Amino acid sequence: MPTPRDLLNAAKAEIREVDPREVAARLDHYTLLDVREPDEYEQGALPGAVHVPRGQLEFAIESRLADKGAPIAVYCAGGTRSAFAAKTLQDLGYGDVASIAGGFNRWKDEGLEWALPATMTADQRVRYHRHLLLPEVGEAGQQKLLDAKVLLLGAGGLGSPAAIYLAAAGVGTLGVVDMDVVDSSNLQRQILHTLDRLGMRKVDSAKAALAALNPDVKVRTYDVRLGADNILDVIDGYDVIVDGTDNFPTRYLVNDASLLKRIPVVHGSIFRFEGQATVFYPYVGPCYRCMIPEPPPPELAPSCAEAGVLGVLPGVVGSIQAVETLKLLLGVGDPLVGRLLSYDALEETMRTFRVRRDPACPACGDAAGPIVLAEYDDLCMPHKVGA
Numbered sequence: 095m096p097t098p099r100d101l102l103n104a105a106k107a108e109i110r111e112v113d114p115r116e117v118a119a120r121l122d123h124y125t126l127l128d129v130r131e132p133d134e135y136e137q138g139a140l141p142g143a144v145h146v147p148r149g150q151l152e153f154a155i156e157s158r159l160a161d162k163g164a165p166i167a168v169y170c171a172g173g174t175r176s177a178f179a180a181k182t183l184q185d186l187g188y189g190d191v192a193s194i195a196g197g198f199n200r201w202k203d204e205g206l207e208w209a210l211p212a213t214m215t216a217d218q219r220v221r222y223h224r225h226l227l228l229p230e231v232g233e234a235g236q237q238k239l240l241d242a243k244v245l246l247l248g249a250g251g252l253g254s255p256a257a258i259y260l261a262a263a264g265v266g267t268l269g270v271v272d273m274d275v276v277d278s279s280n281l282q283r284q285i286l287h288t289l290d291r292l293g294m295r296k297v298d299s300a301k302a303a304l305a306a307l308n309p310d311v312k313v314r315t316y317d318v319r320l321g322a323d324n325i326l327d328v329i330d331g332y333d334v335i336v337d338g339t340d341n342f343p344t345r346y347l348v349n350d351a352s353l354l355k356r357i358p359v360v361h362g363s364i365f366r367f368e369g370q371a372t373v374f375y376p377y378v379g380p381c382y383r384c385m386i387p388e389p390p391p392p393e394l395a396p397s398c399a400e401a402g403v404l405g406v407l408p409g410v411v412g413s414i415q416a417v418e419t420l421k422l423l424l425g426v427g428d429p430l431v432g433r434l435l436s437y438d439a440l441e442e443t444m445r446t447f448r449v450r451r452d453p454a455c456p457a458c459g460d461a462a463g464p465i466v467l468a469e470y471d472d473l474c475m476p477h478k479v480g481a
């Protein structure tokens with residue numbers, strides 16, 4: 095009967111061990127795999143390590159590390175469990191696996207860099223379980239969402255579903271800009287608000303709804319009219335802007351400010367039974383002015399006047415905006431950059447159209463001068479107020 099020592103020696107004879115310093119010098123080469131227990135991992139880990147406890151290795155590893163040819167450096171506390179883990183990985187078909195000799199203890203003793211990993215609470219693991227099951231999100235992706243800051247322009251038809259889904263998904267900071275009061279005519283489509291909050295500031299009603307849904311979300315409210323004088327301060331520090339505004343003046347202002355701050359804008363608009371969504375990624379794809387260089391005259395601009403809209407329509411378009419926002423934050427999939435998605439509720443069809451960057455765009459084009467934020471009046475007439 096072999097002793098544990100015999101088993102360890104047998105495993106070590108079949109795997110490669112690597113010195114901590116060699117791994118530390120080539121962190122961009124190795125994928126680090128931590129096979130310790132969760133309580134050990136939470137007290138400190140190698141930077142960027144993937145964490146799969148030894149007991150879950152066989153069943154969990156393929157969803158966490160799909161590339162079986164990638165160089166993997168696996169570690170535990172002292173180098174024993176990682177030796178067995180390395181042997182298991184080899185048996186599973188991973189071709190380039192090494193066990194870090196001496197493990198995390200020797201790594202620390204040699205003064206190499208380590209960090210306290212951001213970890214989720216037990217409640218968060220339950221709440222975001224369906225995200226954690228997706229390799230494209232997983233714990234690292236969920237942590238990105240929890241660390242993310244998204245600014246919602248408008249707590250109305252589009253902003254409502256976007257805010258609710260982003261809060262539910264665990265986006266950690268949501269800013270809400272709106273200067274209106276909840277009115278009974280809003281309730282046909284603005285699902286953030288309720289009958290018992292009529293007359294309340296919309297930002298406060300939004301904050302109450304989001305806080306009731308997910309305590310992980312910090313809600314910052316801006317009960318202001320966005321203008322050339324305040325927009326740069328308001329959008330500062332946000333990762334993504336979700337534009338649910340319904341007028342040309344604000345869209346131009348948002349476009350120009352987002353170019354200055356290089357913050358992507360997830361745009362949505364609705365009219366009667368039709369909606370559109372796209373992503374304006376500064377200097378990567380087209381901007382709003384590439385698509386619509388100047389505001390239409392007021393008599394031709396339906397969004398400057400009140401228009402009818404089917405109640406559910408903003409739910410569809412605002413949800414697409416939420417999807418695009420999550421994709422941008424997670425860095426997965428093909429965001430709607432350079433593509434305009436058009437939804438027709440009566441036909442029940444969706445089409446996408448190419449939108450190209452305009453080299454002659456007055457805002458983001460090659461020959462565009464410095465961006466000067468302009469204020470537009472209620473009739474959609476621009477007048478400059480300085481940068």
Ligand SMILES: [Zn+2]
Pocket residue numbers: 380381382383384385452455456457458459
């Ligand atoms: Zn442009």
